[in-house]
Amino acid sequence: MMNMELITIAHWDDKLWRSIEPVYREAFPSGAKPEGxxxxxxxxxxxxxxxxxxxxxxxxxxxxxxxxxAEGKRLIIDYLAVSRELRGRGAGTVFLDLILDWAKQTNNVLGVIIEAESGSSETHAQRIHFWEKNGFILTPYVHQYIWVPEPYQAMLKPLEQSAQVEDNGESLFRYINNFHKKAYRPSSK
Structure with a gap:
């Protein structure tokens, strides 16, 4: 078992960001949210x-x-990345488990939602396999954003039995889109 420490911040920390930014940039060379x-x-x-x-x-x-x-709290995983040298060695699962424990214990989250690119490449298949291996359920609904070319599908990991998908996955995008709207809304400062 890999011994990994989880640090979670709710306020910006330049030092922590500089330590994880290379992992973020390596995994998401395009399409990543800017630091601001x-x-x-x-x-x-x-x-x-x-x-x-x-x-x-x-x-x-x-x-x-x-x-x-209406169905309770959900955790949206917007980005998750593991350094290239540790991919395929269990680090992603260990890290994900630490985040899920944090979400359940500190926020009483009932389910976890991610969106995965809905493509046919080997990379897309590997990403979806990672999430499925970790208990996420791929929904059939394919969502097309107007501002990015690739389509997406939502995946849900129920942490409680009440957190189920009652439709084809379209309802999960209400959570995702609400989160994205808040992320890109200008600050009121």
Missing amino acids: ILRSMLDRGIAHIHAGLIDGQAVAMAVTGIVNG
Whole structure:
């Protein structure tokens, strides 16, 4: 078992960001939220940044948000990345488990939602396999955003039996879209 430490912040920390930024940029060379947006999301209390450290070295990072709905709280995983040298060695699962424990214990989250690119490439298949291997259920609904070319599908991991998908997955995008709207809304400062 890999010994990984989880650090979770709700307020911007330049030092922590600089340690995880290389993992973020390596995993998301395009399509990543700019630092200013991430900083604003934390400043407005709509997101958390998580760092996975092994022997004090940042090896994983995630950006998450908690959203409320009629069915209870859900954790949106906006980004999750593991350093290239640790991919395929269980680090992603260890890191994800730490985040899920944090979400259940500190926020009483009932389910976790992610959106995965809905493509036919080997990379897309590997990403979906990772999430499915970790208990996420791929929904059939394919969502097309107007501002990005690739389509997406939502995946849900129920943490409580009450957190189920009652439709084809379209309802999960209400959570996702609500989170994205808040992320890109200008700060009222």
